Amino acid sequence: MKAFDAPAHALGDLDATTAAAVIAAAADIALILDDDGVIVDFACSGEGLDVDCRAWIGKPWVQTVTAESRPKVEALLAESAAARTAPKWRHINHPQPGGAPDLPLMYTAVSLPRAGARAAAVGRRMAFARDLRANVALQQRLVKAQQTMERDYWRLRHMETRYRLLFQVASEAVLVLDASTLRLEEANPAASRLFGDALRRSGWTLPESFEPETAATLQATLAAVRATGRGDQQRARLADGREVLVSLSLFRQEKTSHFLVRVSPTANAGAAPEDESHLMLARLMEVAPDGFVVTDADGRVLSANRAFLDLAQLNSEEQVRGQLLGTWLGRTGVEMSVLITTLRSSGVVRLFATQLRGAVGSTVEVEVSAVAVEGVDPPCLGFVIRDVGLRLPAGGAEGRGARELPRSVGQMTELVGRVPLKEIVRDTTDLIEQLCIEAALQLTNDNRASAAEMLGLSRQSLYVKMRRYELGDLTSDSEE
Numbered sequence: 001m002k003a004f005d006a007p008a009h010a011l012g013d014l015d016a017t018t019a020a021a022v023i024a025a026a027a028d029i030a031l032i033l034d035d036d037g038v039i040v041d042f043a044c045s046g047e048g049l050d051v052d053c054r055a056w057i058g059k060p061w062v063q064t065v066t067a068e069s070r071p072k073v074e075a076l077l078a079e080s081a082a083a084r085t086a087p088k089w090r091h092i093n094h095p096q097p098g099g100a101p102d103l104p105l106m107y108t109a110v111s112l113p114r115a116g117a118r119a120a121a122v123g124r125r126m127a128f129a130r131d132l133r134a135n136v137a138l139q140q141r142l143v144k145a146q147q148t149m150e151r152d153y154w155r156l157r158h159m160e161t162r163y164r165l166l167f168q169v170a171s172e173a174v175l176v177l178d179a180s181t182l183r184l185e186e187a188n189p190a191a192s193r194l195f196g197d198a199l200r201r202s203g204w205t206l207p208e209s210f211e212p213e214t215a216a217t218l219q220a221t222l223a224a225v226r227a228t229g230r231g232d233q234q235r236a237r238l239a240d241g242r243e244v245l246v247s248l249s250l251f252r253q254e255k256t257s258h259f260l261v262r263v264s265p266t267a268n269a270g271a272a273p274e275d276e277s278h279l280m281l282a283r284l285m286e287v288a289p290d291g292f293v294v295t296d297a298d299g300r301v302l303s304a305n306r307a308f309l310d311l312a313q314l315n316s317e318e319q320v321r322g323q324l325l326g327t328w329l330g331r332t333g334v335e336m337s338v339l340i341t342t343l344r345s346s347g348v349v350r351l352f353a354t355q356l357r358g359a360v361g362s363t364v365e366v367e368v369s370a371v372a373v374e375g376v377d378p379p380c381l382g383f384v385i386r387d388v389g390l391r392l393p394a395g396g397a398e399g400r401g402a403r404e405l406p407r408s409v410g411q412m413t414e415l416v417g418r419v420p421l422k423e424i425v426r427d428t429t430d431l432i433e434q435l436c437i438e439a440a441l442q443l444t445n446d447n448r449a450s451a452a453e454m455l456g457l458s459r460q461s462l463y464v465k466m467r468r469y470e471l472g473d474l475t476s477d478s479e480e
Contacts, residue, residue: 020043023043023126023128024043024044024045025045026128027043027045027128027129027130028044028045028049028105028129028130028131029042029043029044029045029049029051029053029105029128029129029131030042030043030044030126030127030128030129031053031056031061031126031127031129032124032125032126033061033077033109033124033125033126033127034124035124036060037060037061037062037073037077037125038058038059038060038061039056039057039058039059039060039061039064040057040058040124041057042054042056042057049103049131051094051096051103061073061077061127062074062077064094065092065093065094065095066093066094066095066102068093069091069092069093069094072090072091072092072107073092073107075090076088076090076107076108076109076127077109077125079109080109080110080111080125081111081125087108087109087110088108089106089107089108089130090106090107090108091104091105091106091132092104092105092106092107092129093105103133104131104132104133104135104136105129105130105131105132106129106130106132107127107128107129108127108128109125109126109127109128110125110126110128111124111125111126112124112125112126167188168188168189170188170190171190172190172262172263172264173187173188173190173191173193173194173195173262173263173264174187174188174190174191174260174261174262174263175187175188175191175206175259175260175261175263176258176259176260176261177205177206177258177259177261178256178258178259179226179250179256179257179258179259180256180257181205182205182206182207182222182259183203183204183205184199184204184205184206185258187199191263194238194244194263195209206218206222206261207219208239209238209239210236210237210238210239211237211238211239211241213237214236214237214238217234217236218236218246221234221246221248222248222259225248225249225250225259226250226257229249229250230248230249230250231247231248231249233245233246233247234246235266242265243265243266244263244264244265244266245263245264245265245266246261246262246263247261247262247263248260248261285305286305286306287305287306288305288307289307290307290384290385290386290387291304291305291307291308291310291311291356291366291383291384291385291386291387292304292305292307292308292382292383292384292385293305293308293320293325293382293383293385294380294381294382294383295325295380295381295383296378296379296380296381297340297344297378297379297380297381298324298340299324299325299326299336299340299381300322300323300324300325301320301321301322301323301324301325302321302380303317303321304317304320304321307385308320308385311328311356311358311364311366311385311387312328312356312357312358312359313358313359313360313362314359319359324336325383328356328357328358328359329354329355329356329357329366329368329383329385330354330355331354331355331420335354339352339354339368339370340381343370343371343372343381344372347371347372347374348370348371348372349368349369349370349371350369351367351368351369352367352368352369352370353365353366353367353368353388354366354367354368356385356387364387364389365387365388365389366385366386366387366388366389367385367386367388368383368384368385368386369383369384369386370382370383370384430469433465433469434469434471436455437451437455437462437465437466437469437471438471440454440455441471441472446472448462448463
């Protein structure tokens with residue numbers, strides 16, 4: 001610290017009032033302490049300081065600060081008592097009432113020796129404080145800005161990692177070229193496979209790998225993209241005769257322009273006959289009159305053709321994609337569970353009779369044939385759904401009589417999972433009635449009266465049941 005050269009000459013005539021005014025003007029807060037460090041007086045001149053220093057009077061200075069600041073106060077008191085070292089400034093915080101943030105102040109302390117016989121003894125001390133709130137606010141803003149920059153940095157790093165991974169695993173050839181020289185700057189593995197060893201040659205340019213006519217067109221397109229920033233996708237032919245689609249776009253990085261080139265085979269370029277047949281099969285399934293649905297192993301729809309959408313009374317495939325097929329297919333929720341379980345165990349289900357519910361409430365009788373495909377990743381299930389409502393009866397007594405009944409226990413067990421239990425029980429009862437009537441007619445040699453008596457029925461009840469099951473000729477009997 002550089003002291004005044006002649007303080008007695010310059011300041012010797014100042015009285016106590018003037019000295020107090022000078023001290024108050026020189027510091028935001030000034031404290032006068034006694035020998036024990038107790039505050040006996042204060043002055044506050046800092047703007048916006050709403051601290052109540054009057055509550056500090058009569059308290060030790062060390063009790064007016066926060067716990068972590070107390071060692072600093074004790075150090076300032078010890079240094080001021082020594083009076084041989086230059087005063088140091090220390091950051092000290094005062095707690096504020098009501099949970100408000102602490103008041104940060106920068107303090108230093110000096111001793112005020114007593115005059116007279118005890119001039120050499122240390123008496124009162126004075127502590128000067130500067131308001132640090134502006135500095136603390138600036139530091140907090142700096143810390144927040146640094147944290148924001150770090151978050152942005154890591155977000156950019158993560159984005160770069162994702163795009164770098166996408167660049168590497170993309171099946172489409174992607175190249176980055178210098179816009180002024182057309183020199184290769186970066187290429188993904190798909191581009192290396194497409195263009196071969198040419199990419200490793202020093203000085204390689206994109207037009208070199210195309211046929212002369214295509215190269216000239218490509219040069220013109222590059223010039224147009226350099227001027228406009230983007231170009232349309234165009235067909236081109238590589239030097240080895242393969243037909244490809246080329247897309248060009250321009251972007252700027254670090255004050256230089258670059259071309260982003262995407263090269264992909266056309267739909268029929270290099271397609272094997274097997275691939276063409278698979279494509280044809282997919283198109284046929286799309287326009288087939290029967291509904292065709294592909295789901296994952298849990299029955300969630302991955303794809304559906306137009307016929308299924310018509311049966312389900314839906315407008316677009318997006319309405320069914322990701323939904324459970326059981327939302328529309330099956331009389332009960334159990335039926336789809338049984339169907340999927342059967343597919344997982346046996347791999348194939350044929351002619352599974354059930355119902356399909358439309359989005360607006362209509363119900364259609366359908367037959368389902370399904371297959372589980374295990375050789376793909378992930379495994380999937382395929383369903384062919386045929387509307388059989390036109391060839392099945394509408395229901396009721398006539399419908400039950402017209403539908404062919406199961407003729408054996410084996411046929412009845414095959415109905416489990418395809419037909420509700422109450423219908424199986426009803427059909428079994430009808431079957432027993434029909435077989436009993438047929439046996440009674442055979443035993444009585446088609447004597448209707450004896451057959452009715454054998455069965456414990458009235459003759460009229462026997463005729464009703466015979467009509468129901470379409471047994472025998474009832475013309476002559478009905479006339480009686």
